[in-house]
Each structure stands twice: as C-alpha cells, then as structure tokens.
Amino acid sequence: MTEPISKQLDYLFNPRSVAVLGASNNPGKWGFGTFDTVRRTAKDIDIYPINPTSTEIMGVLAYKSVLDVPGPVDLAVIVIPPQTVPGAMRECARKGVRAAVVISAGFRETGEQGAALEQEVLEIAREAGIRFVGPNCNGHFNTSVSLHTTGGGARPGPLGLVSQSGNFGGHILGRGAERGIGFTKYVSSGNEADLHLEDYIEYLAEDNETKIILAYIEGLKEGRRFFELARKTTKKKPIIVMKVGRTDEGARAAQSHTGSLSGSDAVHEAAFRQSGVIRVDEVDDMFDIALALLRQPLPRGRRVGIVTGGGGFGVVATDACRRMGLEIPVLTGETVLTLSKYLQPRWSHGNPVDMAGDTQGSYPSLGTLLKAENIDAVLAVGSVGYPAQTPTDPERYDAATRERMEEYRQQMIDGELGLVDGLIERIDRHQKPLIITASTGRGQSPAIIKLEKNGFYGYRTPEEGARVLSYLVRYAEYVRGIED
Amino acid sequence: MTEPISKQLDYLFNPRSVAVLGASNNPGKWGFGTFDTVRRTAKDIDIYPINPTSTEIMGVLAYKSVLDVPGPVDLAVIVIPPQTVPGAMRECARKGVRAAVVISAGFRETGEQGAALEQEVLEIAREAGIRFVGPNCNGHFNTSVSLHTTGGGARPGPLGLVSQSGNFGGHILGRGAERGIGFTKYVSSGNEADLHLEDYIEYLAEDNETKIILAYIEGLKEGRRFFELARKTTKKKPIIVMKVGRTDEGARAAQSHTGSLSGSDAVHEAAFRQSGVIRVDEVDDMFDIALALLRQPLPRGRRVGIVTGGGGFGVVATDACRRMGLEIPVLTGETVLTLSKYLQPRWSHGNPVDMAGDTQGSYPSLGTLLKAENIDAVLAVGSVGYPAQTPTDPERYDAATRERMEEYRQQMIDGELGLVDGLIERIDRHQKPLIITASTGRGQSPAIIKLEKNGFYGYRTPEEGARVLSYLVRYAEYVRGIED
Numbered sequence: 001m002t003e004p005i006s007k008q009l010d011y012l013f014n015p016r017s018v019a020v021l022g023a024s025n026n027p028g029k030w031g032f033g034t035f036d037t038v039r040r041t042a043k044d045i046d047i048y049p050i051n052p053t054s055t056e057i058m059g060v061l062a063y064k065s066v067l068d069v070p071g072p073v074d075l076a077v078i079v080i081p082p083q084t085v086p087g088a089m090r091e092c093a094r095k096g097v098r099a100a101v102v103i104s105a106g107f108r109e110t111g112e113q114g115a116a117l118e119q120e121v122l123e124i125a126r127e128a129g130i131r132f133v134g135p136n137c138n139g140h141f142n143t144s145v146s147l148h149t150t151g152g153g154a155r156p157g158p159l160g161l162v163s164q165s166g167n168f169g170g171h172i173l174g175r176g177a178e179r180g181i182g183f184t185k186y187v188s189s190g191n192e193a194d195l196h197l198e199d200y201i202e203y204l205a206e207d208n209e210t211k212i213i214l215a216y217i218e219g220l221k222e223g224r225r226f227f228e229l230a231r232k233t234t235k236k237k238p239i240i241v242m243k244v245g246r247t248d249e250g251a252r253a254a255q256s257h258t259g260s261l262s263g264s265d266a267v268h269e270a271a272f273r274q275s276g277v278i279r280v281d282e283v284d285d286m287f288d289i290a291l292a293l294l295r296q297p298l299p300r301g302r303r304v305g306i307v308t309g310g311g312g313f314g315v316v317a318t319d320a321c322r323r324m325g326l327e328i329p330v331l332t333g334e335t336v337l338t339l340s341k342y343l344q345p346r347w348s349h350g351n352p353v354d355m356a357g358d359t360q361g362s363y364p365s366l367g368t369l370l371k372a373e374n375i376d377a378v379l380a381v382g383s384v385g386y387p388a389q390t391p392t393d394p395e396r397y398d399a400a401t402r403e404r405m406e407e408y409r410q411q412m413i414d415g416e417l418g419l420v421d422g423l424i425e426r427i428d429r430h431q432k433p434l435i436i437t438a439s440t441g442r443g444q445s446p447a448i449i450k451l452e453k454n455g456f457y458g459y460r461t462p463e464e465g466a467r468v469l470s471y472l473v474r475y476a477e478y479v480r481g482i483e484d
Numbered sequence: 485m486t487e488p489i490s491k492q493l494d495y496l497f498n499p500r501s502v503a504v505l506g507a508s509n510n511p512g513k514w515g516f517g518t519f520d521t522v523r524r525t526a527k528d529i530d531i532y533p534i535n536p537t538s539t540e541i542m543g544v545l546a547y548k549s550v551l552d553v554p555g556p557v558d559l560a561v562i563v564i565p566p567q568t569v570p571g572a573m574r575e576c577a578r579k580g581v582r583a584a585v586v587i588s589a590g591f592r593e594t595g596e597q598g599a600a601l602e603q604e605v606l607e608i609a610r611e612a613g614i615r616f617v618g619p620n621c622n623g624h625f626n627t628s629v630s631l632h633t634t635g636g637g638a639r640p641g642p643l644g645l646v647s648q649s650g651n652f653g654g655h656i657l658g659r660g661a662e663r664g665i666g667f668t669k670y671v672s673s674g675n676e677a678d679l680h681l682e683d684y685i686e687y688l689a690e691d692n693e694t695k696i697i698l699a700y701i702e703g704l705k706e707g708r709r710f711f712e713l714a715r716k717t718t719k720k721k722p723i724i725v726m727k728v729g730r731t732d733e734g735a736r737a738a739q740s741h742t743g744s745l746s747g748s749d750a751v752h753e754a755a756f757r758q759s760g761v762i763r764v765d766e767v768d769d770m771f772d773i774a775l776a777l778l779r780q781p782l783p784r785g786r787r788v789g790i791v792t793g794g795g796g797f798g799v800v801a802t803d804a805c806r807r808m809g810l811e812i813p814v815l816t817g818e819t820v821l822t823l824s825k826y827l828q829p830r831w832s833h834g835n836p837v838d839m840a841g842d843t844q845g846s847y848p849s850l851g852t853l854l855k856a857e858n859i860d861a862v863l864a865v866g867s868v869g870y871p872a873q874t875p876t877d878p879e880r881y882d883a884a885t886r887e888r889m890e891e892y893r894q895q896m897i898d899g900e901l902g903l904v905d906g907l908i909e910r911i912d913r914h915q916k917p918l919i920i921t922a923s924t925g926r927g928q929s930p931a932i933i934k935l936e937k938n939g940f941y942g943y944r945t946p947e948e949g950a951r952v953l954s955y956l957v958r959y960a961e962y963v964r965g966i967e968d
Contacts, residue, residue: 168797218796322731
C-alpha cells in the first residue's frame, strides 16, 4: 500500500463503477434501500446490482456474481448475510475491485465468532489491496459526484462528516438538513476493521471541497495519529467533534456498541484542546458553530458588545455571555458619545446597548461597536430583522389603512435592507464577528434573509448566540497560539 | 381594596368594555398596533378608540376623551406620551374605569423625573381603586375571551405567562408558537408600579384554565410572598421560571432595565428549589418541560431504561443521562429474559437496550421496561416512529416496485400504529414517564403524530430527552417531599 490515503480513498468517493452485492427487489431488505439510493444518485457511474436469484433489480440488469460484471468494478457495496461476506470479498479480489463498503453487520460487535469472521474478511482484502469501510456501517456519500450508498437526500455543502455510528450519523445528517446546511462527503465508519476514522479525517483534511470536518467519535483506534492530524489541520480547517464516553456508563455503552475503548475523558478533553479540536456536547451546537466559522472573522479577544432592542434581551444575553466565560466591557467615553448621536436619549448609555425600542439606531450602533477598540465581537439581540409580515386577514382593514400599513412596512424594509451591505462591509473591515439573534419572524425578515444569503446566519435565541461566540473565542485563541 | 386579587384582575382579563387611549391610524405609532390587536381579537366586548384629533380609528367611531364614551369602561389601555398619562389616569378615575394597562414608557426606567411621574400616576390610580399593569410594558391577553392588547396571534392553550420584559415575553410567546403550544393568559408586567409579578402569579395559581405557570423574572419585589405562593402552588400546578441575573453583569443589566434588584443568585436558587419552582436557563427548556408535565406521570426515582434502534443513540443517551444526574441501572435477569423473547439474539443484553436495528421489537421492549421494577422512567431514542415518507420521485420506480414499496410501507405503519394504544395504556398503568426522541421524519411518522395527539411529545434529540427527564425527576422528588 504505497499509494497515499487520498488516492486510495478516491476509489471510495469517486469510483467510475459500483457493484451492489445484495441489491434486492424486496423493500424489507437493506439491499433494497442501498441499491435504490445508489441507482437514484449515481451520475456518470456504471452501476451493477448483484443478486444470486434475480435477473433484474428495479429494472436494472442484475448479475449473479461480481465476477459476471462485464466491465471493471472500482467499488463494491456489500449488503449480504455476514457469513457470505468472505466469499464475496474473495470474488471482489479476483475481479480487481479497489474499494468496498461493507454494510453487513454480524461481525466483531457480536462476539468472538463475529470477530474471527471480520479478521478473515480483513485478511482477504489486505492481500488483494482492497481498502474497505465497515463492516457494520450504514454507508457513505460524496455529493460532488452524487454517489450515495446512504443519505440520498443530503444536499451539497461545505461540511465533511465521519461518524462511528450509522444511526447517529444519519441523525446528524438529518439535523443538518433541517438547518439548511449541506455536506461534501459522509462516511459511517462502522467497526473500522480496515479503514479507521483517522484515514477519513486525513482524506477530508486534504479535500479542498470540505471546509469544516465534523466527527462523531466513540473511541479512537489511532489516538496519536488523530491528534497529530488535528494539529496539522485545525489552524486552517476547523474540526468539530462530538466525543461520547464522558461518563463511565457512556464509555461502557460505547464499548458494547462498537468495541471501542473510549479512554479517559479528561485525557481526551485536554488533547482536543491542545490540538485545536472544537468539542461539543450536542449535535445542534456543531451546526451553530459551523455556520459562524464559514463566514465570520475570528474574534481577537473575549470582549463582547451587545446591541438590543429592549432590556430583557440585553439582560439574558449578558447573563449568557458571562456564564460562558465572555466579557462585557464598559464602553469608552468615545463610544458612548458616538452612540448618543444615533440613539434616543433614553438608551442605556452602557453595555448592553439597550436602544429601548428605538430600532432606527440599530445599524449605526452595530457599526459603532464593530469599530470600538475595546470590543472584539458584537452580539445583536432582537435588534436586526424587521418582520415584514403582511396581515393574514387584509379584509379586516379598510383600503386607506391597508395602504398606510403597506407604505410603512415597505419603508421599514427598504430602510433596513439599505443598511445590510454597509454592515457586512464593517464586519469585514474591522475583522470582528457579528452574531445575530432574531427571535420571531426570522423567515419573514428581508434583512435576515439577505444576511443569510451572505453567510451571516440568524440564530434563534440570545443564549445560542452567546454559546456560538464562546466557541469562536476559544477556537480563535488556539489559532492565535493562546491555549487555556 | 378589599376584593381578592382574583376579582380585581378579572377587570383586566375579562372586561366587558375596553377603551384604548392613544389609538391611532398611523402604522408607525404603537397605538396603531395596540388598537388593531384589540379590535381584531375582542369578542363580545365593547371597544372604544380614544384619540384627541381623529373621529374614527380604522373605521371605528373614536372619542376625544374616555369621559366621552357613552357606556361604562372596565379596562383602559394607555398608549400615549408619558407626561400625558397622569391626566388620562384622572379621567379614567372620573369615568369609573376598574383596571388599566399602561403601555407608555418614559417613567421610572428613565431616571428621577420619570420616577416622580410614575409615583403621580400610582397615587391617582390608588385613590380611584384602579389596578394597573405597567407602565413600560407591552400588554397582555386572555385567549379564552379572546382579548389581546399584544400577541394577537397566540393560540389558546394550557400555559400562563408573566414576563418582566415585554420584548423577552414576546420572544417566549414566539418560541411557544413555533413549538405548537398555546397560552391561556399573558401579561408583560413592566415597571410594576402597582400590580406586581406576585399578583399575577396568585391570579394564575387560582385560574383553572392555566395548567402550568411560566415566568420570566429579573427581580422579585415581594420575594417572601412569591415563595409562599410557590410553596402553596407547585405541588398541584408547576411553576417554571427563567430568572436572570445569575452573573453580576447580568444583575446590573437587569437593574438598569427595570430597576429591579436581582438579589443574590445563590439565595434565589435555594429558594426556588425549596419551593418546588422549576428554574431553567434557556427558553426552549420551558416548553420541553411543560410538554412533558402536561401528560406524563412523574417518575418515582432516577433510574432510566433506554431503548434504542442502534448503538450510537444509546451511547449518546447514556452519556447525557449520566451528565444530568440520572441513573442507568443494570437490568434484572427477569427483564433480560423477557426482552430476549422479543428481540433478535444480537441485542445488547443490557441497558441501554440496543435492538441493533431490530425495530420490530421496539414496542414490546418499551412495555417491558415500563413494567420493570428497577426502572422509574423510559427513554426511547430512535426506536419509535417509522418515517412513512413516500418517494419524492415515484416516476423513477416501475409499477411492480412501487406496489411492493407501498405494501411494505403500509405494513410498517399499520404494525406500529396498532401498538400505540397499548403503549399509552402501559404508561398509565405503570405510572412511569416515557420520553420519546425521534430524530428524522417526525412530522412524517403516523405513530409520532398519534402519540403527540395523545399528549406525548416527540423530542428531537437524545440530549433533549435526557434533560427533560432530569427536570421531571427533580420536580417529582420535590412533590414527593424529597428535596436535594
């Protein structure tokens, strides 16, 4: 195996031809869904269903064995009973297959006999130079060539995902889809008999299409290699992980699941921090952070300026920021003077900048804080995003009222839309992140929609915004060489 | 003021007639939205716009003063410049108005002059026996009589909400709407010159329509009264609060917002615990917990049984439960034997019960754990809710395949639907909560839809499910007389 990992895994992610061993016409079989997904997604790739008894699968000509396929086969997807996998792998070897995805379960995770079977498959593949995913996994995909052995509904996007659990990997993909964010590549690594999580991380680190790497980890087979890779990668490409086994019971559950030894959590925690890996406890945090990292500048420090339309939001945001280790500095006299030019006299004259309902001053206030020398990041809470809803029951208004409402609405929207470009320009000029949280009417606010099109996500709650900022701050400190 | 609070506040929540002082035809004025909301929501209530210069507001006959209104006025809603509020309150007194909502800002929150103005308004109202909300608030509503001075889109439901911030109150209402849960009554308490948060809590505690009380608190004016009320209330009606000012900076921001003194957070934390008040840090937790409290039995202890479709979910759920102080006990031999009757031999033979993809065994496994003597609560993670999606591109399947898929889908759905009633019966028989988390296809799963119709909410993530259970456990311990 002298080829670099990037080349070896290309047969997995960019094959010219794929055979599905165990493709089935029976919707109750896993091989039905797998072949269906391959068939529906594959573009400009030759696909061959392999089934010992059917001559066609979903209208595609089927073969009894991979050896019967007329052309070459780069990738074999294996969805057959476990005891038949060694035989199938031997045929793949004879056929010259380069890579395989072994979805079939019933190996090491079931005990000694399964472990022996897994070892047999590994030896056959090693001898033939076939690299394989699994066994006991749920597949993989590459959205840029549109080849999926699972997750056929995933949309293309900037995230790469490796998961040591098939069902939790599917869960992460589902949450991403709900958040409207897409993926370049995904792999469910299963028992990792041959290819390890570390191999996929190395591949994704070198993959130009993948901007951020996500991973669900139960246990690292090559811990030293993982952290060396992370140290080389995280300063240019963030790695966000969810590592379970924080508690003894969780660690035991992980061991009985994929046989992984989770290791000491304190050791892992320290190693993640020292190698710039962002560790989260909950899946949605992965996306919250990724959405910020994709477009926002990194903060130069922990000092947050808050701009809010009303006091309650300011109090909640301040509390959340402080709980998460951020600072809310006193504003300089110069900043207070500048803000007083834009805001009504009733504004709070402090940080949080509570405009007390005077949302006209929102954008100049945000700009002023982005410029302020003792502010590293700005949190907008309920101060951006006029909800441009039209009445749901327009018949309840007379014509004159409707006209006045529409005029006012349009004026508010146009006024705000006209300020969005300037705000983005200031974020980029001052190189400070602006985290926007908008509680209601997010989908209805033209300004938020425009900001999101430009990569600035509108978070739902002040707490979410503070949490994202705290992760950005810690990551930025690592990138700048400050480890806490 | 010899009337009980429930009677006094009835003029606020159940008035026969409402005057809106400051009703306006100008959509840029607050009085436009307020009157519009009153006009659109009020049923069988006389409404009178009051405006010094217009003879009609949105087509409704307007009066120059509340004194010109022909009939009696129970409730006055005041949305006029602050310096004109004392005069308006005097007219309300002469008119015999019983209650008022003073939305106008520019009082104590702006400094000494504002405080004096607020005191003047208070004295006029006190002398006349008018109880009032605010000033500096954003209104209130009662969905059962459909009277709203704000939040006209709120749907009826079992929650009552008091908020010491108008914008944060609106945010809570918005998050509730997004979660599909409704409210009985809402009040934004503002500066609390006359009526205090404690008055509304007392009212909601006695209100039969309100099943759970939510509150956003910056500072308690009558702390002793609040905790006495809580002790009398929480064993039969849960109170869920978000109390800010956890950090010094948050407390200072609260003080500059509504002048509240937050007080020592440690003292509050202890007092909330000792009076059975459920305290959360984030808004969405309020709804997560409320949704469970409305229908689920309370757990008798901390011992959780987990049933999962696959290992990753089980590991994540175990870790989350342990982090949150729950226990994952070893299953008894009897439970293992019973489960082995229902599940394929590859199941995990332990807790979490990992069915390893054999979802056919889901419902019997859940039933077995609900019955198990050493289990107090059950967490289903990815084991309930077959996503009954039909293909989005049916034309890509031949007729025979489509028919097989449809048959399989229907069989899966019918099989699961047939088990839902039995599951609910077991929850009620064994009086143990079952928290269901289903990651994908929730909206498409007929079983989840049926469970939700019966009050069993489908949570989104295992972490959310564990968090809800941990709150239920602590609340149950209080109700049973165990304080930790």
